[in-house]
Amino acid sequence: MSGHPTYQPKSAFMRWMERRLPIAGLVYSSFVVYPIPRNLNYWWTFGGILAFMLGAQIVTGIVLAMHYTPHVDYAFNSVEHIMRDVNYGWLLRYLHANGASMFFLAAYVHMFRGMYYGSYKEPREVLWILGVILLLLMIMTGFMGYVLPWGQMSFWAATVITNLFSAIPLVGESIVAWLWGGFAVGNPTLNRFYSLHYLLPFVIVGVVVLHIWALHVAGQNNPDGIEPKTEHDTVAFTPYATIKDAFFLLVFCVLFAWFVFYIPNFLGHPDNYIPANPAVTPVHIVPEWYYLPFYAILRAIPNKLLGVVALGGSILILLFLPWLDTSKVKSAKYRPLYRQFFWLFVIVCVGLGWLGSKPPEGNYVLIARIFTAYYFAYFLIILPLLGFFEKTKPVPNSIAESVLGKGVPLGAPAPPPRAA
């Protein structure tokens, strides 16, 4: 929007600074007067929550790295040393381990929100793709972090996931040996995973900057899926978004704290408190909960190569979502059929997560196959066709009209937003 006030430095120092590095002006225009749609709901607070979780993981991770030893003979004991000897080590480790779960929870809510309200559509395709890249980076980082405690689940997760690459014809085995730095998962593997687990969060920070940049170029989508036209459609980022984000972040932190302080091992696996043993695979191996839907897709396919292709495809297909959805209407609010398929998709994703935690036998495999079929059909058949066949509901003329009703003629001064 044009016409919002620009930053006016108040002190002589800030005037001096602004001529040399206009960072205060950038913050002011991006996070103070930046116009946001006036109809944003609480689902829009998860971007801020994700930024907070990234910061929390980096801070706790850097501290844990001061006490951890990345060596197969010491890694497991150094984690126990953190839990028992290091001051507040138990708290820092539980924050980091449960923080990963909270990070993924927020990311999945954020993505489902984007899908429900069509936030990936023109002009936000690049914004969405950067988000999918962030998800891929999070998956890699989370996996490598899970290997570091060097328990049984760590070791076998590393073995199974790196073996996914052995499905590649001809060069698969060479790639796996290259990833391992040996003939099996061992000390070189642990060392490099530690190095990359430390590196990737900062790559994520870089992509987050691009993600926010792209967001601020296109502007935020909103529950009605229509672009703001006049200043009546928007409010200033501060205080409206700032307080809403901050309030819900604290609500989210209550959930986070409940896990950390009351059920810190609920999302983990007891087997990971057994030191890694290359001679014995745990009877029931499962990944962390946030990978379970993808794991269920992998196991639903009875062929090794095709299973790995389906696993990779289930994530990479998201990159093409902006072009697979052919409907011009963004928000599911005005798409009665899409809304039903969407909620079925959510149920299927959660269902795949549940199936991923079950042994791969009997009816579990059958249901997993049906759900996997729906997962891909949703992107490859339903969304492309729905744009042609669905009769959408009329979209309001403006955000202000949708919020305030048709009583307000366009161009008339809208009533001010309710005072905070």
Next chain:
Amino acid sequence: MSAAEGTRRDFLYIATGAVATVGAAGVLWPLIAQMNPDASTIAAGAPIEVDLTPIADGQVIKVFWRGKPIYINHRTKKQIEEAQNVDVAKLPDPQPDSARVKAGHDQWQVLIGICTHLGCIPIAHQGPYDGYFCPCHGSVYDTSGRIRSGPAPSNLAVPPYEFLSDTKIRIG
């Protein structure tokens, strides 16, 4: 100087680009190759010798070579017969039992105990064929280590090994 005569700058441009490309590729290779198994890891992967005398009839032992578990199965007569009396053509990865043991040593079966699906360790004497069963994703192998059902694409691999005497083998 007109554009048509700009040969000095064109030359510098192409020469700089070419040297930089070759240089970047030359530096990139060590950065990639350092991740391959190092000299000490390869040296530690030297052949091992295993004495077979203590392994009783029907017993399976596990030894480690190159960080991989190696199953040495002293098969019983029944197991040998079961492994041999199979319609090979009907197997997912057709291979006769004779191609998976050394001639004249039918009772000794040596396998890399790593599931060919995603690398878990199958459990010996488990599954419907009394062979090996992988707990991770449900692959079932018979007493010859051949894949019978489940997602694994191929039979359990046979490591390179030879008989030094009737009771001693060298793996590697």
